[in-house]
Structures are given as structure tokens and as C-alpha cells.
Amino acid sequence: MAFKDWREVVEKEKFADCVIICTQDKLHKEPTVAFAKKGYHILLEKPMATTEEDCREIVRVCKENNVFLSVCHVLRYTPWVRKIKELIDSGAIGDVVNIQHLEPVGYWHFAHSYVRGNWHNESESSPSLLAKCCHDVDLVCHWMGERKCQRVSSFGHLSHFNKENKPKKAANRCLECPKELESKCPYSAKKIYIEDGIKASNTGWPVFVLTAGPPDIENVTEALRTGPYGRCVYDMDNDVMSQQVVNMQFTGGATASLSMIGFTGSVCTREVSVFGTKGEIRYKDGDESVSQVDFTTRRRYKHKLESKSGPLSGHGGGDQVLIESFVSAIYHKDFSKIHTGADETLASHLVVFAAEKARKENRVVTINEDLSFE
Helix, strand or coil, X not given: CCCCCHHHHHHCCCCCCEEEECCCHHHCHHHHHHHHHXXXXXXXXXXXXXXXXXXXXXXXXXXXCCCCEEECCHHHHCHHHHHHHHHHHCCCCCCEEEEEEEEECCHHHHHHHHHCCCCCCCCCCCCHHHHHHHHHHHHHHHHHXXXXXXXXXXXXXXXXXXXXXXXXXXXXXXXXXXXXXXXXXXXXXXXXXXXXXXXXXXXXXXXXXXXXXXXXXXXXXXXXXXXXXXXXXXXXXXCXXXXXXXEEXXXXXXXXXXXEECCCCCCCCCEEEXXXXXXXXXXXXXXXXXXXXXXXXXXXXXXXXXXXXXXXXXXXXXXXXXXXXXXXXXXXXXXXXXXXXXXXXXXXXXXXXXXXXXXXXXXXXXXXXCCCEC
């Protein structure tokens, strides 16, 4: 069966066990609520929704209809995240007192997704902290275990990508920009999509998203001439933060800090340090092992990670494990293997919303036991 719109599916009698919802961020709530009311179990792309109210409604409706909801926080299923969680839960580093987490977005990735792309404007999509780093806030909450986030502060800024920084004589499109300017611009669409893309035989992401047809030189060039990805980064209506820090305090006094930075050479190679009363853990995405220091024995350990390859090896193998876990849970009616259910996801999303509230209102936000803010 094929359908033009998800609404056509909802109008029919239920004929499957589950649905996978991958609509754009702001279009998550309506189909999720509709399918939940029909009794479908749901695998929902992150973020759950773009507002606190919509997230709460999704969780409420899923529970009222005894529907299992899993959100695609794929990083929880990666070998390195699972190893860090295993070490923390084993007591190897004692009680966690602080977590420092870095998300380096990558300079061209930020320009592609958050200046020119679908997530460039908060009113059309969501804040960059939610779109990009709900993963990372979720990981911090995951590693903190039973401790709940109680207080949040945040600071951010949109740097560089504005009309004030547009060079004199620069054109509105990179293909029309004077060569002496375009050749010196690190955000040149010609460099990102043609020189580093088509001409380098890279027709995967991000190149293939530019055109509905084959990602060849003709189609990509036409897309740069007429579409948003060919526009000057200093001439857009983008308004999401290019860098942001989030400070969190959890029950018992443990603290955590998250930094999201758009201006980095590495792309999404997250770095984390977990500090405990008896040791510490460090990891940089891409490393073959997780490092551990034991304060008691003075020994250092390297915990080698399993590696995955194949068509679903994205996000360090997390994509494959997430799908396998979801399918297995539905088939066996055993949801114990799913780590990103309704309650866990709502709790971490609320930390993101609290951080945005703190940033915009320039204050510390308290998250109460009933998950309300003050």
C-alpha cells in the first residue's frame, strides 16, 4: 500500500503494529497523537516536539492509549555511550559529581543545517539546542541515572552569520560572488557542495539533500542557483544560536555543563568527561576505547569498543541497535530493551526547554518534582 499523506493511513482501520514518524520537527505532534489514539506503537524522530506543551500532550495521549513510544535518541545505543553507562553503574568511578560534554557541530555542518537549512529559523523549526543537542542533554541525564535535574542556566549567541558581516561586493548567491571573495570564504556553497562534494565523489549527505533528482553536477549547480543552499550565509533569515552553554545541577549536588559550538573543524565528534569520587572517564567520539582512571589503585584503563559497519552503522552503530531494539520490543512485547521511552525522553526534553527559558529570561530556572518550572 502507498499513501500520499499520513492522514490517509489514520483514516483506515488499524492494520499494523507500529509506525515510524519522521516528519519535520514542528510536524511531530499531530501524527503522533493521531496514531497513538489508533493504538499504534510509535518510533518518533527526535525531538519529540518543539514545545513543552506538545511534548507533554504526546506522552499523555500515548499513556492513555497504552501505546509504547520510543524516541530516536540513537546515541544511547552506541557502544561508547553504553560503555560509559556500564562503568558508571558498576561504581568504577564512585559517585558522579560532574559531567562535561562538548558537541562540536562543525563549521560547514552548521552553515548547511542551521544557517541555510531546515533548522535555520526557530519559528519555522526549533532552537538549535533542541534540534542539535537534545541528544546531548539526554545523554547527560542518562549518565546521571536516578539523579534528576533541578536547576538550569544557559547562555548563547548567534555569531558571525548576519548581514553586518557580509563582505562588501559579495553577491546574494555563492555562484555569483566575485572569485576573490568566494575563494576566501569557508562557507562558500561552491566549496561545500561542488568542490568538496561532487568533484570529490561525495554524493552522500549533505549533497544529496539539495535536489530531488540524482546528486550530479547539473542538478546540484541548479540547486545552488535557485535554492536556499546556494545563498550567502550572511544574507539569510537565520536566528538560532551558533554557540550555547547549558549548566545543570542535579539532586545530591552533582553538576554538568554542555557546550554546543558551531565553529569547529571536527563535525559532531562529541567529547565527554565524567568525574566521580573514585575515578574519572574520558572519551572522544571516534576513539577505539573509553579511558578510565581509578583513583584508588592509581591505574589507567582502556576499554576497547565493539565496532559496527554496514548500511545502518550511522551514529556509531546506534541507528542499527535502535531499530533492532524497537522491532524486537514490538515482536516480543517486551519493552525493557528500549532506553528512550516516553518518561525518559520527556524528562530530558524538559531540561532543554528549561535551558531555553533560562537563556531568554536571563535567569536560573528550577525544575520541580512534578516537572513544572519556576
